[in-house]
Amino acid sequence: MLEVHDLVSAYGRIEALHGVSLKVEAGEVVALVGANGAGKTTLLRAISGVQPIRRGSVTFAGQRIEALAAHRRVALGLAQVPEGRHVFKPLSVVDNLRLGAYRRGRAEAELSLGYVYDMFPVLKERRDQAAGALSGGQQQMLAMGRALMSRPKLLLLDEPSMGLAPLLVEQVFAVIRRLAAEGVTVLVVEQNAFAALQIADRGYVIETGRIALSGTGAALIAEPRVREAYLGL
């Protein structure tokens, strides 16, 4: 589904990714864990095409996409829920969702709207409110709903549980499990490494711009280095 090879990305002269390679197979949930500043957000942004790359390749659904503009990657079925939600604050909830289906027809957008409202009933209740007026948790639901409006084959989630109350964190992970059950492929970045690795088929550990470890979710949870550095065990 997704294959990143030897990806290098930099901010000005400072390199943030020093040749990252990873793979996500169709139907998998893959977790990417690592400390603050390790390069997780940079990597997801580079995959989506909103962060320039210096070198390397990104193959999605059998097609090289590293030279494609971000909006074309969305059209191919690659969606992202960015870190910090990034909802369109002045726009209403329903307009935020409709914009998530920007590249699809009106009829398809209406269908997806029903699907997203079913998954997040609170968004239906608040559909005419400005997104900026929602609580943090609701904004996270909206950001996820907006990404799902494009009917992605692969969903990239950047710290979806950041700053949420425990009950909402649980809800976010429930949604990821539901998406996985529906056959959506997921690459999730989490500071909540334990929860992420638990629901993941496989995981990668990234350290200062390099992949340091990889394995099944269970194997990584059992790995002493991971337990000490990321799980606090």
Place this chain on the structure above:
Amino acid sequence: MDDLSGSNVMADFVQFAMSGLTVGAVYALVALGFTLIYNASSVVNFAQGEFVMLGGMATVFLAALGLPIPLAALAAVAVAVVTGLLVHTLVIEPARGANAVTLIILTIGVSLVLRGAAPLVFDKQFHKLPGFSGEEPVSLLGALVQPQAFWVVGGTAVIVLALKVFLAHTLFGKAVLATAADRMAARLSGINTSVIVGFCFAMSAAIGAIAGILVTPITLTSYDVGVILSLKGFAAAVLGGIGNPLGAVAGGLLLGLLESFAAGYLSSTYKDAVAFAILIAVLIVMPGGLARVKHVERV
């Protein structure tokens, strides 16, 4: 006698107010175009006033070639739109990611190029267009108002309203708002933000050109009217709280009124100085401009 001087005072006031609103409407449209581009791209476009010049001058010269004025005006708007798109494609797009100061210098460069080219394509004379509804002044509360003034003010109202409807009620308009609100999220939602920014340049150029066409029967036009309009439009946008479209319109009207009253009651020598002095004063007291409301809808 008392009564007569009282009505003179009234007539003067209305006279100044109407001429202030007319000039202010042009500032408002320049400021609106400015805001559209700024919100979609963070580019401070100091070439905005040149679109006003293009609208007026191209209409004059196309009409001189024998085109009926409505057709000439339409073609002039098209000329401005193509110019706006060229500026976006040839100057702004290649400089994407450059810092704000570089982009400002680039748009000042564009403005100088357009002003330099204008006398070659057109000439260095002042030009006038006939008023759309004749030249016979209308009496309004004792003041004599050119009928074209109503075209300017009415045209401005129609443009502002049409823009509002477009942004609030079409998916493309909402994509413009989304790009203004959060460019990265817009790209992640599948919106081609380059197209949106290009569209905003085209739209701003059209709005500027229409302003130029509407006002030329009153103020005349020449190849070099753009610079001061860019400055005044920028001032109006800042006065209204930069990034806020309704603030830009209000700022433009206010600036026009201030100028007109300063010129009428003090001296026309000081009208620019007075307007900018008040602008500076307002900004010292209210650094965010007149619209201090946070999270206003951005165009």
